[in-house]
Amino acid sequence: MKTTQLLIIKDIQEDFEKIKIAAGMIRSGGLVAIPTETVYGLGANALDPQAVKGIFEAKGRPQDNPLIIHIACTQDAQKYAKNIPDSFYRLAQQFWPGPLTMIVPKRDCIPIETSGGLQTVAIRQPSHPVARAIIQQAGVPIAAPSANLSGKPSGTTAAHCMADFDGKIDAVVDAGSCQFGVESTVLSLAGDVPELLRPGAVTPEQIRSVVGELKINPAVVSRLEEGAVAASPGMKYKHYSPKATVIILDGDREDYLRFVNGQDQEGVFALCFEEDIADLKKPFVVYGRQNDDLTQARELFYALRELDQRGAQVVYARCPSKVGVGLAVYNRLLRAAGFEVKKI
Ligand code: TXA
Ligand code: MG
Numbered sequence: 280m281k282t283t284q285l286l287i288i289k290d291i292q293e294d295f296e297k298i299k300i301a302a303g304m305i306r307s308g309g310l311v312a313i314p315t316e317t318v319y320g321l322g323a324n325a326l327d328p329q330a331v332k333g334i335f336e337a338k339g340r341p342q343d344n345p346l347i348i349h350i351a352c353t354q355d356a357q358k359y360a361k362n363i364p365d366s367f368y369r370l371a372q373q374f375w376p377g378p379l380t381m382i383v384p385k386r387d388c389i390p391i392e393t394s395g396g397l398q399t400v401a402i403r404q405p406s407h408p409v410a411r412a413i414i415q416q417a418g419v420p421i422a423a424p425s426a427n428l429s430g431k432p433s434g435t436t437a438a439h440c441m442a443d444f445d446g447k448i449d450a451v452v453d454a455g456s457c458q459f460g461v462e463s464t465v466l467s468l469a470g471d472v473p474e475l476l477r478p479g480a481v482t483p484e485q486i487r488s489v490v491g492e493l494k495i496n497p498a499v500v501s502r503l504e505e506g507a508v509a510a511s512p513g514m515k516y517k518h519y520s521p522k523a524t525v526i527i528l529d530g531d532r533e534d535y536l537r538f539v540n541g542q543d544q545e546g547v548f549a550l551c552f553e554e555d556i557a558d559l560k561k562p563f564v565v566y567g568r569q570n571d572d573l574t575q576a577r578e579l580f581y582a583l584r585e586l587d588q589r590g591a592q593v594v595y596a597r598c599p600s601k602v603g604v605g606l607a608v609y610n611r612l613l614r615a616a617g618f619e620v621k622k623i
Contacts, residue, residue, distance in 0.1 A: 284450040285437065288314075288409050298409065301452050302416030305330075309449035310337060312426040312440035313413055315405040316458040317378045317479065318433040318580070319440050320349070320423030321448065322413070325359075328390040331422055335392075337447045340429040344512045345395030346422040347380050347403050347463070351414040356402050359420060361386050364468050366490045373489050376406035378463040378480040393422050395512055399469045409454045425462055432519045432580040432615070435460050439584060460577035461607050465511060475499060476511040478607040480576065499610055500601075502618045518614040521583045523548070523591040525616040529598045530623035532569075538623050539595050546592025550582060555597065564589070572604035579608060583615055 286297040301311045305322055308330040313322045321338060323330035325348040335342055348359060353371045356363060360383040367381055385400035394400050405411065414421050425433035426440045434440045437453030444451070464479030466486060474494040475483055487493050498514040509515045523546070528535050532555065539549045540560045549555065549563040552575075556563060566582040567575030586594055596616065599608040613620070 280446040281449060283441070283445050283448055285441065285453060286450050287437075287453045291408055291412060295412075297452070298412045299416055301450055302413050302418075304449045305413070305417045305421060306419060308333075310334060310447075311413075311449055312434070312437070312444060312451040313410055313421070313423065314407055314437075314452060314454040314457065315349075315410045315423075316407045317405070317461065317463050318435050318457055318459075319426035319437070319451075320410075320421075321426040321440075321444070322349070322421040322423040324417070325349075325393050325420040325422035326388060326390065327419075328392040331390065331392040334422065334424060337444055338424065338427070338429045340424065341512070341516065342392075343395045344424075344516065345397055345399075345401060346393050346424050347401040347465075348389070348393065348420040348422050349410065349414055350402060350404050350420050351411055353404060355420065356383075359386055359389050360384060360400055360402060366473060367468055369489050370466070370486070371404070374481050374485070375404040376411065377404075378406075378459055379403065380463045380465045382465065382467040382469050382476070384469060399467075401465065403463055407454070407458075409452060413452070430516065430518060430520060432521065432583040433462060435577075435580050439580075456577075456581075458577070459573070460580060461611055464607070467510065474510065477513070478610050480573075480604055480607065482603050483606065484603070499606070500613065519580065519583060519611050520615050520617070521587045521591070521594070523586055523594045525550070525583075525594045525596055525612075525619065527596045527598050527612055527616050527620045528623050529620050532597075534623045535595075535597055542593075542595070544593060546590065548586055548589070548591035548594045550586065550594050550596040552597055562589070562591075564591075570600075572600060572608055575599055575608045576604050579611055
């Protein structure tokens with residue numbers, strides 16, 4: 280057991296000593312959960328194979344699932360990647376710092392542990408000021424998957440990180456809850472045509488406006504077929520799942536309310552929008568507002584964890600819009616539901 284320090288950052292200037300402590304831990308091979316604008320990340324020095332192994336152990340993450348490296352300035356990308364296409368820089372210009380991860384061929388300095396055995400590397404420049412300060416102070420790229428035990432909903436608060444990693448990592452840096460609440464958009468630039476591997480707050484429409492043609496990997500909205508090779512190893516694994524059985528109800532609001540109110544099993548919960556509360560006769564957990572995909576994204580993982588805490592057994596979820604940031608919300612909810620969608 281380690282003693283996990285909680286480093287609370289209220290003001291980046293006044294609390295700069297704590298940023299330095301976190302950065303020092305990472306530089307010297309430690310594991311630190313750090314806030315980003317998407318979700319909390321479990322960070323380690325991306326260039327240190329031993330430290331990176333620690334991430335996999337703490338999360339219980341399969342070793343073939345590669346990590347994203349986080350950098351503080353766009354120019355650093357060329358230290359870790361090669362054959363970087365022009366589209367990378369055009370996208371970086373538009374969306375960095377921010378919730379976009381781009382995959383390009385890796386250089387040898389990126390250990391195979393970090394890239395999960397692949398010859399490519401995923402790179403992101405986060406916008407969260409605390410994340411940026413920690414990367415800068417550490418002076419190394421930070422490998423950071425979402426800060427959650429493998430298979431569980433990603434951590435969006437320091438309390439989530441503590442719940443999953445207390446006693447297993449060196450520190451948790453607490454800077455409040457995350458702006459977006461779902462992980463970054465993952466885009467591969469390693470093939471002929473840019474390909475969306477995971478939707479996020481940077482939408483397909485926004486990416487197309489910069490690169491023109493964009494492929495959407497089929498696994499974004501459907502179950503990977505048995506034996507198929509995943510473009511992104513993360514697609515293969517069960518994810519975001521609370522203990523309850525989650526079923527997405529795809530239909531309009533009236534049908535949703537009628538269906539849920541008509542259930543009489545024990546432990547039924549609604550995972551619904553704020554507007555639904557007044558008309559529901561079952562226990563519920565809210566994830567955002569009906570026509571506001573940003574609030575849905577921000578609250579989804581929090582809501583999934585809350586369902587566990589409240590002992591939900593069967594959860595009927597309202598279906599998000601599937602466009603814009605709604606596609607990211609739908610993608611996460613689909614995985615939480617093990618792809619169970621019921622048309623109503
Ligand atoms: O917002 C985020 O992206 C957060 C924060 C902490 O930055 N990080 C995050 O990391 O979500 P993780 O490891 O939970 O998800 C990264 C995804 C995984 O599905 C992984 O398989 C995929 O990106 N990935 C990473 N490197 C890849 C590569 N070289 N080729 C294909 N997929 C890759
Ligand atoms: Mg993750």
